Amino acid sequence: MSDCIFCKIIKGDIPSTTVFRDEHLTAFRDINPAAPTHILLVPNKHIDSVNALTGEDEQLVGHLVKVAGQLAAQEGIAEDGYRLIFNTGAHAGQTVLHIHLHLLGGAPMKYPMG
Amino acid sequence: MSDCIFCKIIKGDIPSTTVFRDEHLTAFRDINPAAPTHILLVPNKHIDSVNALTGEDEQLVGHLVKVAGQLAAQEGIAEDGYRLIFNTGAHAGQTVLHIHLHLLGGAPMKYPMG
Numbered sequence: 169m170s171d172c173i174f175c176k177i178i179k180g181d182i183p184s185t186t187v188f189r190d191e192h193l194t195a196f197r198d199i200n201p202a203a204p205t206h207i208l209l210v211p212n213k214h215i216d217s218v219n220a221l222t223g224e225d226e227q228l229v230g231h232l233v234k235v236a237g238q239l240a241a242q243e244g245i246a247e248d249g250y251r252l253i254f255n256t257g258a259h260a261g262q263t264v265l266h267i268h269l270h271l272l273g274g275a276p277m278k279y280p281m282g
Numbered sequence: 283m284s285d286c287i288f289c290k291i292i293k294g295d296i297p298s299t300t301v302f303r304d305e306h307l308t309a310f311r312d313i314n315p316a317a318p319t320h321i322l323l324v325p326n327k328h329i330d331s332v333n334a335l336t337g338e339d340e341q342l343v344g345h346l347v348k349v350a351g352q353l354a355a356q357e358g359i360a361e362d363g364y365r366l367i368f369n370t371g372a373h374a375g376q377t378v379l380h381i382h383l384h385l386l387g388g389a390p391m392k393y394p395m396g
Binding site: 233234 | 362
């Protein structure tokens with residue numbers, strides 16, 4: 169997707185603070201962090217949102233979640249805890265139409281989380 | 283896990299308002315909803331949290347996310363939007379130690395989401 173900001177970050181056309189990368193996903197720090205640790209994990213393949221997932225994407229999406237847990241450990245927040253979020257659409261505040269998983273932690277978060 | 287409340291719900295030993303079930307997961311309404319739609323999706327197999335995921339669980343976890351999107355459509359909230367959350371540990375407010383995905387929607391949610 170030529171106009172997608174996350175596709176440009178994945179390609180290296182826009183700089184980012186990358187913390188992990190493999191053939192399936194890229195993880196980088198949110199430029200406007202909402203918590204002491206705020207990392208975005210995005211599939212290297214363009215998918216608009218959770219609404220667009222097919223059965224073929226399940227392994228990829230599960231890989232995002234598992235790597236997020238590994239990055240939480242790397243950040244030293246796995247024990248105290250962290251939150252993983254997929255936002256879809258306007259009600260949830262999805263601002264970039266390339267599916268991404270937020271990893272948030274480093275401080276207590278509000279519960280309930282609406 | 284004999285003392286796990288979600289394992290008891292999956293087995294039917296504790297009643298719940300189940301909205302979807304297949305061989306891999308069970309989805310039921312949260313008894314203390316934080317949004318107009320608040321559904322929990324839990325794997326039928328006991329896994330403590332995201333910290334305990336292995337590579338073998340990736341397909342299962344991706345299936346939770348994909349089915350959550352299908353349930354959002356079924357609830358009529360896929361277009362306006364919804365939020366999917368995995369909470370891990372105390373900082374995130376994880377209260378049941380059986381991995382579960384929150385599906386929240388039906389009203390605008392705060393952003394940022396810390």
